[in-house]
Each structure stands twice: as C-alpha cells, then as structure tokens.
Amino acid sequence: MATPAALPPLPFNPARVRSYILRLPLFTRLVLLAIVVFWLLELQTVWAVIEWGALTPDEIGIQSMHRLNTYPFIHVGFFHALLNTVALVPLLERFEAEHGTLTSVALFMGPLSTLPGGLYLLVEKLILHRNTSVVGASVWVFLLLGSEAIRTYKSHPSFSLGTLKIPTWTSPLFACVIVWILVPNTSFLGHLCAILVGYLLGLGYLKFFNPPEKVLRWVEGKLNLLGRLPHYVSVDQKTYGRYGVLPSANNATGERGSPMSYLGSTQRLATLRNLRNNPQFLFIRLPYLLSLLCIVVGVVWLLLLPLDEYSRQTYISENALLPGQVHTYFAGSEQNVFRGYKKELEGLLPEGEARNQADLSPVISEKIQSALRAAGLKVATQNYEYTSAGITHQGQNVYAIVQAPRGDATEAIVLVATWKTVEEELNLNGVSLALTLARYFKRWSLWSKDIIFLITPDSKSGTQAWIDAYHDMHSPSVQSLPLKSGALQGGIVFEYAFDHRFETLHIIYDGVNGQLPNLDLFNTAVAIAGGQMGIGANMQEMWNHDDSYEMRLQTILRGMLKQGFGSASGAHSSFMPYHIDAITLQAKGDGWQDEMALGRTVESLCRSLNNLLEHLHQSFFFYLLMQANRFVSIGTYLPSAMLIAANFTIMAIALWLRTGYDMESSAAAAAVKLEDNKKDEATPKDKPDDAANNKAVVERQLALPLTLVVGFNLLGLAPLYLFNNLHHGHFTIAASFIALVDAVLPLSVAALLARGSAHPPIRQQYLLIKSFSLLLLGLALSALATLNFSLSFMVGLLCVPLTFVDRISCSKAPVRIAATLSGLLVLNALSPPAVLVAGCHYAGVSVESVLTHAAFGWDVWGSWTPVVVWCVWWPAWLVGCVLLGVSLF
C-alpha cells in the first residue's frame, strides 16, 4: 500500500503519459513505425534513402511518383525525426480519433501528402525555378495545424494582444515563420504549402476526398477489421469535438480495442510500475548505475576532447594585439652589443664546471645594474628571503624601467630574465639578451607602457617576491620596491640556457593553482614565433607533435597533470594570481635560430602588448591546449569533471533518501501495491496513503554521522600543518607515518564503532556517514572543477571507489572478511600517501623533494593543492575505509 514518503513528486503523471501512448490508434502507430524504420534505414550506407524518397523537383517523373508519398516518412537525422514525431503524434492521433483509421489512411496516403507536395513542386519548379528537395513529416504537422487553426477560428475568431485583435487562423503562419527562423534548413515554402492545404481541409473543401462512409463500413464489416487489428478506430466509434471524449468515458464506452491492448502490454506495464514502486531498485541499484554512468561518461568525455569535433582552432580575439604585424629591427650591431654584454658577464663567472652552478653574485648584480643604468634606465634592487621546510631561499632581484617616453606610469609590461632557468641551468644568454633589449628599447619612442626588465636569481622565488612587493602584499622578509610603475599588463619570461643555436620555442603557460594566462597571449606568442619568425612553437615538452589523436591527448593530459599539481611551472607563474598574464619562452633544441631571433620574438611580442588598449580580457582564461593552435574551452571540457563530481553527489542524495524510510516494511508493501494497482488502473496512483507513509518514515539519527564526518575533515588539518611546517629532512618519515596512520586509523575507528559501545550504530547511521562524506566530496569537487578543472578531475577519479564502498553485510564470515580485506587493500593503494609514493617512483623523483616542493608552493606561491589533498580527499578516503572496516567486526 505504501508509497514511499521520500519519493519526490513527478512533474507529470507518468501513468497518464503511459496510457496515452498505449492508446495511440493504429494509423498513428504505423506512421511512427514507418518514420523509425526509415530513420534506421538511413543508418546503412548501401541505399541512400533520402535520395530515393525525397521530394526533389527535378527528379519527379512518372518513374518516381512514389516520392510524393514517401517524403513525409523520411527524415534527415535523428533530431529531425524526433522533433517531427513529437509534433505529429498528438495531431495525428486526434485526427484519426475523429475520422477513423480507414479515412486517415485514405487521406494521408493520398491527397494530404500529394497535394502539398504537388503544390510545393509547382511553386518551386515552375515559379521559382529552384530545386530544393524536401523531406519530413513536418508537412503533416503544418497541414494538421492549419486545419486545426481553421476550426479554432470558427469557435474563437481572434485572440487579442492588448488592443490588437489577431485572427486565430494565422497562428500556423506564425509558427511557420518562427520555425523557419529558428531551425536551420527548413523549407518555408514546403510548410506554407502544407498550411494552405490544411486550410482547405479545415474549410471543408477537401471533403470530397473522404471515402464514403458506406463503403468504409462495408469494408470494415467484411474484413472484420475491428476484431483483427488492435487499436483500430472504427468508423462508428470516431469521436467528435475538440477534446474528444473524456478518458474515463472512453474507458467505459468507446475503445473496444483497449482491453486487447492492455493484455498485450501487461508485461511492460509491470516493469514500468516496478521502476516507480520498487524502492529496492530506485534507491539501491539505480544510484550505483547512475554514478557509474556519470563516471564512465566523464572519462569518455575527456577522451573525446582531442577530436576535431570537440576542439577548436585557436584565434586571436583581441584585435589590438596585431601579432607579427610590425617589422622588427633587433639585429645588426645589436648582436655585437649582445656579445659584449655576454663576455662581460662571462668574465665574472668561475671557470669550468662551476660555471653552470654560479649564482647571481653581488658582483654580477652590480655589473647588470651598471649596464642598465648606462643604457639610461631607472634601476633598483630588491632583496628577499623565504624560508620553507627549513630551507632558506634568498636572493636579490635587479630590475630597471624603460619609462614610456610620453607615458605616465599608468601601465607597464614586464620582461623577465631569470639567472637560473626552470631546469636550474644558467641563463646567461637570456640575461645578456635582456640587457641588450633594454638598451635597444630605450631608443624607441613608441612605447605606450613602461617596460620593466626584471632579472631574478632563480625561477622559483624571485618573481614571486618582486610581484608581491609590487602590490605591497609581501611578507616582512621581502623588501619593498623602491621604484614602481603602473598596472602591469603582461609578462614575458625568456630563457636561453645553452651556447649553441636553438630550434624551437617552448612555451610554458601554467600558473599557480591551475590559473592560466589569457589565451590571446599564448596565441600571440605562437603566431609571432611561427608566423613571423619562422620558429616552431612547442608546449608541454611535446617535441614531436604529429597532430595525431594520441599526441593531442598526451598534450592535454600533460597539461592537466601540471595544472592539477597547482605549483608554479616557471618564473611567469607568480604573475597569474595578480591577474597579470605571463608566459615563459624557452629556447630549445639544436637548430639555426640565434639569440637575435629570440630577441626579435620578444620585441614583436612587446610591440603587440604595447598595442593593447585594455587589459587582456577578450579570449579564454580556461582552456586545455592540445597543440600550439588547437584548444578546448571550458564549456566543452567542464562537464567531464562535473560528471565525476556529480557521481558523489548523486550517491549522497540517494543515500539520504534511502535512510528516510524503513526498507523492510516498504519492500513488503511494494508487493501488495503491485497487485492493488492492477485492480484500479484508471485511478491516479499517487493518491497518498497516510497510514502506510507513517509506517515507512523513519527518524534519522544524525549525531554520530555528523560528528564522525566533521571530525575526519578537521583531522585533515593535522597532516596539512605537519607537511607545511616540518623540516625537509623529516618528510620521508612523515609520509611513512601518514601511510601507517592510513592503515591503522580507519580500522581502529571501525572497531570502536562496531564494538566500542553498548549500542552499535544501526545500518542507517552507516549510510548517513557515507552520505555526508560523499556530499562534502561532491560539493568540494564540483566547486573546484570551475577553478582548477584538472585537480578536481584527478582527485575525483582517485575517489571513485568511495562511491561503491560500503559495509559488506554478507552473512558468511570468511567471505565477508576476505572481501573486506581485499577492498581495504585496493583503497589503501589509492590513499594519498600511496599515490604520492607511486607517483614519485614512476617519475623517478624522491618523495622528500616532492614534499619540499609542495611545502615551498604552500609557503611562497600560495598553492592550495595540499588543502584539497588533506582536507577534501583524505577525509573522504578515511570515511570510506572506516565503512569498509566495520564489516570486519
């Protein structure tokens, strides 16, 4: 008897829809069947159905008269067919109910398809002299609409819009025009012809096509159609009036065919009813299926992205940039100057092997300052010091400003040359190039923005210290900047860490916390390097990108991995949190491009940025690049991470609903209800049954689940603090300790839960624990997906087992324990420390260095990947383990 209390009310009554579909009369069904069959036929390639059956003016002859009848059944695609079917069914059903099946067959196989078709041919061929082929049932839709409109017109001549009176018969015309505007490739003329014929039909001018009733009755009687055909609408039983006969009356009097139909479809009916009335399926199996579906679709979605259909060619959005439109003059004697600066700096470096390890010493810093000062720039320095994981990073930034000759320090561009590249190599060429460029840029009067040359001792901390101080957001260990300029519009870092010539430019674009620079900046760099300078541009260390699916996917995945880690990928990364777009250009490979080519690229980039009237804002800030000139934008890729995150939320909501009523009693009730429903089919089934509901509703016991989930989430702060404040020497031990905690803590909590108190938690509480934990996870991940897609996706994938992990309630103890232990093993293999160790092992780096890097990211760059790991992922994982562990006891 019970309708589950927690069942959400549906927006429509499914029973009525079902009964409507089941009551569809014969001809309508046949038409539907024909449409589906023709659509299926189109899927094969041997026989071109559309060419065979379309109404093509030039093809019409005696041989191909069938076109006049076939074209309404044929559609050009699934959506075409679907939409037309949806529109046609109610209209055709009504027509048939009114006129009877035989009349409908006679009319629709005859005049009602040939007349509009002929009219269309006439106009299209003889008047317009065009040859547009048409297909689709929309002709009938509009025809029937037209006839309906005439009938409406007879009862309601007009409807008023304000003071305006609009005759109702025009409504199909409006519909036609709107369809014509909104839906591409619709034949306005075809629809118009159909409406015209519809009008004629409605006005009764086509009555003479109706076969005489006597004949029909005779045929019917002779062949006993009524008895043989299901759903047949007899001549006698046709209904009149706009709304036909009420369903109840229908049931009682008319439709002699309906009992037959019920007999045929009882099986299907039962499944449908089961779906609705079987809480076992609705609350227990369906969520798992949905979650699984979400995960599978999410992953497949990501794998589809590299295809041409889902990705786009990059383009320059900001017209002001005009990449590569200027002639670059950085050549000639500037190279002599470059060599001069380089030799001068080389002279200050130690000889031999130590050369590549040389730091930016005060002597070199002095030399750089004097060179910049001699070039006529304003020079300043900044000392900084960071301590992270017991390691002190300190250095001195040197920077100089080329003041825009007629500017007012309102805007600026930053050019950065780091003394040490991202790979910790000596960037001597880059620094010398910066000095040469500074001297060269000073002579130009066209700069609309100040150009700041920044030389930092390393790629990790130098720019961070500088940009923090630029916005006065620096820590006390970092000096303030004595010299400043205006709002920064863009940043370019260039690295050239070897002495031979280079082949390609490697562009790094990832920022801290997965932030990306405006795609326009990246595109400009690619366009200038490739188009103007003839230097290839690479990214994500994909040196041999052949534009194949595998390569594209690999590029995307590499980008996602970098984005997901959320650490800085170069000196440019520090600019991103301040909404300053920046990229790093690395000279790579062995080719024939010299340092002047890099200089010209930077010059051209500077000129493009100099053109900017507004801050870069036109193009995308969220994208995945799969090649230097192909990308996917957030609208396309976001659903994949969202689906993964949604799988947790779906499960959490389902669990919450499931805990709301008593499973045992309702399962029994469902069986009773099934029989019950068979008896009174016509009555609405959602009639509330109070007694049964009260029985099913159960009070939720929230205290324990809430405490446990909140407690675990707060516990996440402990490793977060630990890993960000330990000395780097203790990191390996700490990681092992956490791994140990991972193994012991869930089991002990599980034991405590199951055995610790006199009243062990009931099943409902376990479900609630899981529900809350997954709800938090789903919330956090879906919010994170909009900020750092990759991190959300990665954590989501690693957490997937948590959706399916539950207390195993198998009565056989050995089976249960074996299943639990294997489950725990799998979960432990996917725990944060295990993933960390596995990842380090795979990448061939030590755990300590990774954790030191992470701590540095937390302390200096402000990356919040550790927060996601320890406060989102880890607590959810712990809860999953506890739930599984409980089944041991």
Added chain:
Amino acid sequence: MTLLFTLFLSLICLVAASDYHERLELQPLPAGSLLASFNFRSNASQQSFDQQHFRYFPRSLGQILQHAHTKELHLRFTTGRWDAESWGTRPWNGTREGGTGVELWAWIDAANAEDAFAHWITLTQSLSGLFCASLNFIDSTRTTRPVATFEPEGDHHASDADGSLPLHLLHGTLPGEVVCTENLTPFLKLLPCKGKAGISSLFDGHKLFDASWQSMSVDIRPLCPDDGSECVVQIEQAVDMVLDIDRSKRPRDNPIPRPVPDDQLLCDTSKPYHSHDTCYPLDKTTDKSWSLTEVFGRSLNGVCSPAHDADSSDEEEEGSVCLHVPHERDVFISPGAVEKKNLEETSRCFTLQPSGTFDLVLSEQDENHHRHSALETPVLSAERTMIGHGQERGGMRIIFDNPSATDSVDFIYFEALPWFLRPYLHTLQATVTGHNDRIPRSIPTAQIIKESFYRPAIDRQRGTQLELALSVPPASRVTLTYDFEKAILRYTEYPPDANRGFNVAPAVIKLAASNNHAYLRTTSLLLPLPTPDFSMPYNVIILTSTVIALAFGSIFNLLTRRFVAAEQAEALGSQTLKGRIGKGLLSLRDRVKRKTKTE
C-alpha cells in the same frame, strides 16, 4: 630653474597697459635632453577688457571669461612625466604645469555656490569648444573646491572693495585626456602671431608631441600695480617641453631607431674581448651637438612684434631667446642676431632681427661636470601607487621623500578621487623611514598630518576631496596608506574601454616652505574596476540594432511614401488641404475682382 622662476616673477611686475612679450628659454639637461620653455604674455587694461576692446588679448577667450564671470583662469595640458631624478627641479617650480591630461581651475564670481557651478559649467563647455578638448566632461563628479591648495595669482582686492560678488574657486581634471595637435592649434591661434613669426614659429606638432614631457598652460589673471595705476588683465601662455635630443634630431621620414652600423658603434675598446663583432657599449660622456632647426624641425622666423609702437619695451629686454649653457661652450648663431651674456656666466640671451630666420648651433663638447653639480635636487619627491589586488578593494600608498638632511618640508597634499573609489579614511596610516637606518616605523598620523580637509563622495554626484597639511621630517621618507573599496558601476556607466581601468587624477602637492609657491604632481593612476563581460550582449545588440535599423528604415520609407508620376503629383497636390485653401483663395480673389469689375 629657480632662476627661471625669479625671472618670471620679475616679469610679472613689469606691467604695461597693453603689450605683448614672448620669450624662449633653452636649457640642456643631463642624459641628452633639452628643456625648452616658451612664454607668451600680453595684457589688456581692465577697462578695455570690460568694453570688449581687445588688442592682443584673444577675443574668443575674453568673451568666454566675461560670459562665465571668470576672474582668473588656469588651464593646463600636460603629458609625460617630469623625471626629477635626472632633470632636477621643475620649470617654474611646477606652477606652470598640470597633472597628466587636462587640468583647469578658475575663480568665478557668483552670489552662491550653485551660481558659481553653473558659470563653471558654462566655462568648461565653452573652453571645450575653444581648445578641442573634452573639458565638457568635467561634471560635478570631477569638480572640486580646493580649500588650501590653490591661491589666486592675480589681485582681486580691488573688485572685492566694490562690494561685488564673492569669488569661488573650482577645480577639475581630466586625467585620461590625450593632449595632441588638436589642442596645439587653438592654443597657437590665441597668440598674436599665430605661430607664423617669432618663437612660436618653432612649434611643430610632430616634435612638440614627441617630447618626453610637455606642458601647455594658459593663465589669465587681473593685475593691479602697486602704484595705483589702472588694473590690467594678463594672459600668459606657456609651453614647456623636454626634448630628447637624439630622438628629435632623427629626420621625419626616417624616425626608426635602427641599430647603428657596426663601425659607428661606440665601444669600450679597453675590454679584452673587444673585437669586430663583440662590443661592450660605452655611454656617451659628451654633450650632444644640436641646433634649433634640427631639434624643432623648423627655424625661427623673425620676431613677433605686433606692437610697432612698443619698441621701447623690447629694447629693455635682454632678448627673446635665452640659452642656459656655461659661457665656455661655443654657440654659433645666425648673422644679425645679437648675443648678450649675463654676468652669472650660466646663460646668454639673443636679440633677434625683426625679419629673417634665426638658428642656433651648439657643437659637441665634453660633458661639463660643473653643470651637473648645478642640478638642483627637488625639495620633496612624491610617489603615489595603488596596492593590493582583486576586484573588490585595494589600497593607496603615497610616499613622500624629503632628501634634505636638515629641514623638514611642510606642504599641502590635495587629492580628488572619483566617486567609484571609496576610501576608508580610518585606515589612513603613516610610517616614517629614516634615510639612515631604513627601518619603517609606524607613527600616529597626527604627527605628520597637521590639518586635514575631507569631503566625502556622494555616489554619481561628486567625488572625494582630500586635502592634508603634512610635514615630513628631514632625511626621511613618509609613507601614507589607506584602503579603498571599488564600487560596482551600472552597466551603462562603463566607458567603451572598460577593461583598461579608470583614470584617477594625479594628486597635487603645494609646497608652502618658501614664500613663492612650488607645486608638484604625482602620476595619474589606473583603477581596474570589476567589469562585466560586455562583448556578448554588445555584439548581439549591435548586430540586431543594425539589421532592424536598416530593415525598418527602408520598409518604413517605402510604406509611407507614395509613388506617383510627375503629372499626377500636381493633381494630387490640389486635393490636399493646402491645395484646397489655395484654390479657395483663388476663387475668392476672382469673385472679388469680378465684383469690382461689375461695380
């Protein structure tokens, strides 16, 4: 440069009833720059001014002033920034320059503030037309009434004695205005010789607006001599610019600073690695050679002396072109001009021939160390920047640096902020950093700020006005910071280039240490506000509006117009009301005529 200033003061005192003076001061600055100060000054007696009897005073401007009841007017067009570190103190002590963009302040006589504002709007609208500048955008949100920052330069006591209306000072700035040739042309038209003769013939838009720093000013003030003679209205126009000599000398058809040929590269040959393809560049230590024609792109055409009867005053003057270089330096001038060296051995002036061109050539010479020491360090340097990040709030940081080891500096700091920047004055904090220890110390603001005047903003009606009387102790650097919040604008209030940011007008600093005032201004700022994504709705609106406008226009036209043949048109015309009345009148006239005939 104080020299210039004293000179200027002495000039002010020389007031004649109706005359015209012009003067060009050239001073080479370090780092290959040249400061050129043009000054044009003319008078009109108060009586003739009132009667609109203008001689040298531009009539267009005079009528505007009378119409807008403006007694004293100061208008500034400025671009670039003065590099005090390498160029020293500002010309005219900063009194003849404004903040970046356009700055205008005026004393208007009116019965009350509302009337004064109405006159002010009249004034800005008229000046906007006259100077081709967007001065009409100085609305109530950009207008302030500074209390202590500006003082009238003219003598207004006489008018007060008449019991006439009180004077109101109004001040407005347009920091985003780009000053260019369209402003120079009307500026030149105000001059008697209109850029055809005299020093104004040197003005070439290409060179003037290629200057590193440049300021045009118009000052109008009533002056009443102490001896009780008749008051005069004086107009003074000045153009100051700092030209980069290298850049100015580039020919106009080839202005690109290409890399020099290898052999012309100046290298440090003492370096061990020096070779034909390796060169450590050497900075030039010589004063560059230049001539007037090279630097300005034109030569000086004669003398502008519209007053033939005023020869006497010309003779008194030292000459209309003055050059501030030591006497040791060789200067070649065109024949006919007379050179007069002054006694301080730092400058010389030239009296030009009434006709014919004048040129002046300085040869290249080793840099003179003597002159470098003469570079005066400014009394105070100020820097204002925005701090913080994000779309919601930010902060302002103003740094005042007093280089003097002994004297503290008192000054007035004036800042007009747009209404959408909402400062939190309670967050105003001051830190002092000594030049010696370089340790910032927080101090109560009362120690630094002597007095303050604060007029909070009203949304969309007026901006914030903040005037602080400050004192910076010797050899120290004072940092003032305050937080502000960024308002969210209505979407129609955004300019077309919303993502550029919004200009915040430069702050004005009036140094009150000496009896003659000195001003300096900070750079203008760019305030990024939270901006919606305009492109999508704009594209849609623009596209649909265009289509609808085109379709509607032509269809409406076709619908309302009647197409008739030319012959029909006349017949149709008779059926209209006008045609009928005309016909009726005709028949009436005929009838009357007939009657008279019958009689």
